[in-house]
Amino acid sequence: MRHLILGAALALMLPLSAQAQDAGDAAAGEKAFAPCKACHAFGKNGVGPDLKGVVGRKAGVHEGYNYSAALKNSGLTWDEANLKEWLKDPKAKVPGNKMVYPGLKDDKKLSDLIAYLKTQS
Known part of the structure; x- marks a missing residue:
């Protein structure tokens, strides 16, 4: 029974460790932003739009930037x-x-870059 409980506890922890890996490193992301x-x-x-607060913003709407029709009409939100x-x-x-x-x-650099962008809100 103890092995069953330990196994269940470990199984519950796996998604948490995968999320931690995906969280990204903002300091490394700052370098990836160069x-x-x-x-x-x-x-x-x-040349490109202001990225301050880009995470969570609707795509193609930042004031003062001339976006392509494709991006304006994309319906995306930058999650x-x-x-x-x-x-x-x-x-x-x-x-x-x-x-x-x-x-x-590079998926790691992508996660790091997004973590950095999240600090700029």
């Missing part, structure tokens, strides 16, 4: 799942958008 600085900033629009897909391959996530970034394929 190439993004060519077009994006926090607090002002540049973690949508950001991960977008940052992995923007052209696949929203065909017809004007972002020239080819994407970040």
Whole structure:
């Protein structure tokens, strides 16, 4: 019986450890953000839109930035799942958008980058 209880307790802990791995490291994410600085900033629009508070924001609506029709009409909200897909391959996530970034394929760096973006709200 004790083995059964221990096994059940371990099974319950597995999803928690998987979530911890997906949480990302904001400090590492700040480093992963370095190439993004060519077009994006926090607090002002540049070549790309202002990313301050992007997590949880509706896509294509930040004031003062001229978005593509594809992004304006995407219906997306930048939650973690949508950001991960977008940052992995923007052209696949929203065909017809004007972002020239080819994407970040490393899942760990994606999680780290999103963790960093969450600190900038």
